[in-house]
Each structure stands twice: as structure tokens, then as C-alpha cells.
Amino acid sequence: MSQYDVLCIGNAIVDIIAQCDEAFLTDNGIIKGAMNLIDAERAELLYSRMGPAIEASGGSAGNTAAGIASFGGRSAYFGKVSRDHLGEIFSHDIHAQGVAFDTKPLDGVPPTARSMIFVTPDGERSMNTYLGACVELGPDDVEADKASGAKVTYFEGYLWDPPLAKEAIRMTAAHAHAAGREVSMTLSDSFCVDRYRAEFLELMRSGTVDIVFANSHEIKSLYESSFDEALSLIRRDCKIAAITRSEKGSVIVRGDETVVIKATEIRELVDTTGAGDLYAAGFLFGYTQGRSLKDCGDLGSLAAGLVIQQIGPRPRQNLKREAEQAGLL
Numbered sequence: 001m002s003q004y005d006v007l008c009i010g011n012a013i014v015d016i017i018a019q020c021d022e023a024f025l026t027d028n029g030i031i032k033g034a035m036n037l038i039d040a041e042r043a044e045l046l047y048s049r050m051g052p053a054i055e056a057s058g059g060s061a062g063n064t065a066a067g068i069a070s071f072g073g074r075s076a077y078f079g080k081v082s083r084d085h086l087g088e089i090f091s092h093d094i095h096a097q098g099v100a101f102d103t104k105p106l107d108g109v110p111p112t113a114r115s116m117i118f119v120t121p122d123g124e125r126s127m128n129t130y131l132g133a134c135v136e137l138g139p140d141d142v143e144a145d146k147a148s149g150a151k152v153t154y155f156e157g158y159l160w161d162p163p164l165a166k167e168a169i170r171m172t173a174a175h176a177h178a179a180g181r182e183v184s185m186t187l188s189d190s191f192c193v194d195r196y197r198a199e200f201l202e203l204m205r206s207g208t209v210d211i212v213f214a215n216s217h218e219i220k221s222l223y224e225s226s227f228d229e230a231l232s233l234i235r236r237d238c239k240i241a242a243i244t245r246s247e248k249g250s251v252i253v254r255g256d257e258t259v260v261i262k263a264t265e266i267r268e269l270v271d272t273t274g275a276g277d278l279y280a281a282g283f284l285f286g287y288t289q290g291r292s293l294k295d296c297g298d299l300g301s302l303a304a305g306l307v308i309q310q311i312g313p314r315p316r317q318n319l320k321r322e323a324e325q326a327g328l329l
Helices: 022-027 040-049 059-068 085-096 134-135 144-149 163-178 189-204 216-223 227-237 275-288 295-308 317-325
Strands: 004-009 013-019 035-037 054-058 075-078 113-119 125-130 151-156 182-186 211-215 240-244 249-254 257-261
Touching: 004 059, 004 144, 004 189, 004 275, 013 144, 013 227, 022 040, 022 151, 022 317, 040 125, 054 059, 059 075, 059 151, 059 182, 059 275, 059 317, 085 125, 113 134, 113 216, 144 151, 144 163, 144 295, 151 163, 151 275, 163 182, 182 275, 189 216, 189 227, 211 216, 211 275, 216 227, 216 240, 227 249, 227 275, 249 295, 257 295, 275 295, 295 317
Parallel strands: 004 075, 004 151, 013 113, 035 125, 151 182, 182 211, 211 240
Antiparallel strands: 013 054, 113 125, 240 249, 249 257
């Protein structure tokens, strides 16, 4: 029996979330809807200018790990924090959510990563991320027992920015595949895809990655083509691909098989932060429980639909209970 359902690997980040108007983005040179990497000086400047904010443990793969645990799955996490205030927040939150997190922290330098997320009235989020301690995640942080003991390993494309992390991912994937497990990734955002298109395709075509998560913008960027053409191409490049399309739901492909998933109906769009992360959580929870692709997509859609109706990237509801009430479990 597997020790874990999913091992998630990512940038351990504390999100600092504030609402703002479009003019704030323009005045501060923030690219709307993107994840912008910034240095410590820029981080301090934006923090000084942002309005009232909520601090919440985040990071793409961390959100996914928390979501899987909320569904009742067994999740583990690799990510680097420092021994500081934000590091304590991150560690406390992820442990409290039931995730196995044992990565050794740094002694304070560089400090724990933070992402200042500005949410405009349309619910779109623009992220400005100082990676700090994240860049120190490397091969020494790979726990072989967790890598071999998880049914699926999942990592975020953002990890391709810090160089040491690439080696850690490849090492983890080798442990996973040697144990007969699978490896998945999220493309993270279209700007990330632009930076690493060739490397992402190599990960898929070499079999290092079996399952890919992306949204419609990311898959079009990956293949530099229309959505339909990209969908036909990705079928050949990986075992399974799950493509989210906002209010249009999602499409899952496996070989010649195509499964179309409806979006969950919502009362109000508040903040899209974490939508893709929670979709992956629902999908991977279902997948590691042996559910059909349709069930996996429906669980992902449910989790994403819940998280976009709140501020913050981790669901406040118990996802297992919500899925049971929706007749999905």
C-alpha cells in the first residue's frame, strides 16, 4: 500500500492578498494576471503601497497538497522556508491541514518567500513574488521514501525558475518511476511556459512527466497554436492532460479519449487565486482513488468553484463533506 496518495513539490510561499483597482496596477507597473518575479527591494516597495491584506500560506503545489488533504487524501510536500515569521506561518498552516511537511528550514537567510497578490474587481489576480528561501530547494531536500511511496508526484512549473529545483525534480521523478509511480506537473502560467517551452516539452516527451495540468492560455503558449490544435498535440506528448477553461469548465484527454467537464455554478466570483491548484487537488484525489476521468474532473471542478468564491487560495470548507453533499463521493 502506498504511504501517500500525492507528493507535491513547489515554492513554499506565504501569500499577502489585497484588493485593488485597475489604476493601482497601472501606476505600479504590475502586469495583470501574471506571476512576476521580483527582488527584495521591489517586494518592500509594493508591500508599503498595498492596502489592508490577508496573510495566508500559499504556493501553487502547497495549495494542491492542502486541497488533497481536505478531500481526505494522504498528501506530502517538499518546499523550502526559513526560520522566520512567515516560515512559521507556512509550516503551521500546512501541518494543520494534515499535510506531511518535513523539509529542513533555512536559518533565516534568505527569508521565506512571499507573493503579493493584487485582486482587481473582476476577480483576476496579479502576483508579484519574491522567491527568497524557495531558491534553495535542491537535491538534498528529496526524501526518497516519500518520492517512492506516493502514488503520484506533482510539481509546479514555477520550479523551473530556481536552478537547484530542476535537479531535485528529476531526482524525485526517478525515484517515483523506479517504484512504478506516476509524475504530474502544472504548467503554472503562460509566461512560465514562454520561458521554458522546450524544457517542458522534453519533460513530457521523455516520459519524465505522465500527467499535465494547464489552462487554455498555457496550452496554446506551449504549442504556439490554436486551442484545438494544441489539444490534439498534447494527446501524443503525455499520458493524460487536464485543461481548464474558466467558466467553460475543463477538457481531459487520454489517448483518443476526450472527457468534457462542466464548470461548477457559483454565486459570486471573488478571487481566482488557487483555482487551478484546487482543480488539480480534486483531480488527483479522484485519480489516486481509482475514479473515472469524469469523476476526477468533477471533483476538480467542485474544488475550483469553491475556492474562487473566497479570498485566499485554500478552501475554508471541508472538501470531502462538500463532495459528499454534491454526490461525488
